[in-house]
Amino acid sequence: MMVYNSIENLPPAAQNCFLAIGNFDGVHRGHQALLAQARAMAQTAGKTLAVLTFEPHPRALLRPDDPPFRLTPGAAKARGLATQGVDHIFSLPFTWDFASQSAEQFIAHILKTGIKPHTIIIGPDFRFGQMRRGTPDMLRAAGLDVHILEKTICAGDQEISSSRIRQALQQGDLDTARDLLGRAWEIEGIVIKGDQRGRTIGYPTANMSLGETIHPAYGVYATLVKIVEDGPDAPWLDAATNIGIRPMFEVAVGQVETYIFDFDRDIYGKTLRVCPVQRLRGEARFDDLDTLVRQIEKDCEAARALLAETDYRT
Numbered sequence: 001m002m003v004y005n006s007i008e009n010l011p012p013a014a015q016n017c018f019l020a021i022g023n024f025d026g027v028h029r030g031h032q033a034l035l036a037q038a039r040a041m042a043q044t045a046g047k048t049l050a051v052l053t054f055e056p057h058p059r060a061l062l063r064p065d066d067p068p069f070r071l072t073p074g075a076a077k078a079r080g081l082a083t084q085g086v087d088h089i090f091s092l093p094f095t096w097d098f099a100s101q102s103a104e105q106f107i108a109h110i111l112k113t114g115i116k117p118h119t120i121i122i123g124p125d126f127r128f129g130q131m132r133r134g135t136p137d138m139l140r141a142a143g144l145d146v147h148i149l150e151k152t153i154c155a156g157d158q159e160i161s162s163s164r165i166r167q168a169l170q171q172g173d174l175d176t177a178r179d180l181l182g183r184a185w186e187i188e189g190i191v192i193k194g195d196q197r198g199r200t201i202g203y204p205t206a207n208m209s210l211g212e213t214i215h216p217a218y219g220v221y222a223t224l225v226k227i228v229e230d231g232p233d234a235p236w237l238d239a240a241t242n243i244g245i246r247p248m249f250e251v252a253v254g255q256v257e258t259y260i261f262d263f264d265r266d267i268y269g270k271t272l273r274v275c276p277v278q279r280l281r282g283e284a285r286f287d288d289l290d291t292l293v294r295q296i297e298k299d300c301e302a303a304r305a306l307l308a309e310t311d312y313r314t
Contacts, residue, residue: 001082003089007114014088017050018042019117021126023162024053026071027080029182030160033152035084038121041147047118050088051081052110058094060212070212071162071169071181076188076273090115103129107142119145154180172217172279187213187243187256187274188228191267194257201293203300205242205257206267208274215254218244218283221276222303225260228271237263240296240303241274244283259296261304278306 004014020038024031035049042049055074059066072080074091081089092098092110101109106129111117120139126148128134139146151159158164160180168176169185177185189208206225221243224236241258258274280302286292 001078001086001089003078003091005091005093007090007092007110010114013048014050014090015116016118017048017088017115018045018119018121019050019052019090019115020086020121021052021128022123023057024051024072024077024081025057026162026165026181027077027084028071028160028162028165028180029154030152032084032182034121034123034149035081035086037149038147039085041119041121045118048087049085050090050115050117051086052090052092052115053077054094054098055091056094056212058099061094061096061099067215068210068212069166069214071165071185071214073188073212076186100130103134103138105129106134107139107144111139111144112142117144119147121147121149123151124148166214169214169216172219172282174276174278184224184275184277185216187276189213189256189272189274191270191272193268194255201289201296203259203293203296205259206272208256208258208272210243210254210256216243216276217279218254220280220283220299220303222278222280222306223258224275224277224307225258226273226275227267228273236275237261238304238307239274240280240300241276242283243276246283259300261300280306 002014004010018038018041020035039049057070059069078089122136126136136146136148154160165177165180168180174185187208187210189211191206191208194205194207221241223239223241225239226234226236237260239258239260241256243256244254256274258272280299286295
């Protein structure tokens with residue numbers, strides 16, 4: 001799979017494709033269904049499948065005061081799209097200049113001059129250009145072949161959506177999130193130095209910022225961890241992770257602190273994929289450090305037992 005951050009001087013192999021357009025945050029089951037249909041159409045026509053998406057997510061630019069909301073920041077989204085058989089990703093910078101393009105400019109510059117798609121695949125609510133004034137009819141009027149695919153419906157006659165997944169995560173409902181995503185949800189980030197308090201009590205943690213990733217329900221989770229720099233075949237490691245503000249010490253912004261079992265490596269600066277498997281408890285304030293340590297011991301025992309029950313590794 002090839003990733004392009006610009007549409008200038010694209011190789012011919014990246015053009016004349018079947019092009020799915022959208023944010024694809026989560027690459028959830030609804031996205032997967034759309035991409036499966038697009039992939040089948042592309043294969044029938046003997047064409048490649050491409051995705052046009054944007055970084056950062058447009059909402060981050062247009063509504064900067066919103067709390068973090070991303071299900072899959074850039075690297076994770078690209079990885080998810082690769083698993084769906086996407087041949088090319090056009091991941092274009094979403095800036096104010098880009099956002100101010102008219103629908104006509106988007107069609108002329110991005111589509112007809114840049115990507116030159118054979119066919120465009122979109123969902124029924126797709127809009128584009130400044131003030132979202134662009135419509136599928138405008139694409140067709142410009143001579144572009146357009147296919148509109150319906151959204152996927154799941155149990156309960158509700159559509160699968162990124163919003164529903166966010167809600168499930170904020171409620172600590174990992175089972176629903178996993179069902180809607182079609183896989184386990186992950187947090188990805190670089191290990192940073194914390195206050196190293198965990199090291200002094202026998203539980204050194206790998207600390208990460210949540211950054212633009214949505215904050216799930218705060219608490220302690222049984223998790224699996226993969227070190228990205230160790231390669232795609234690196235093992236998933238059992239761990240217990242606290243996500244939140246640590247009420248005893250009151251950090252200002254929610255963060256991720258992971259204690260990897262039976263592990264002794266310096267991984268500062270490494271990128272971790274942390275996969276929450278089950279929420280064990282909510283965050284709590286303890287009377288003293290000894291009580292906290294006893295609870296951490298119980299949390300780790302519970303996480304070990306849960307992870308040993310079933311092979312949750314993805």
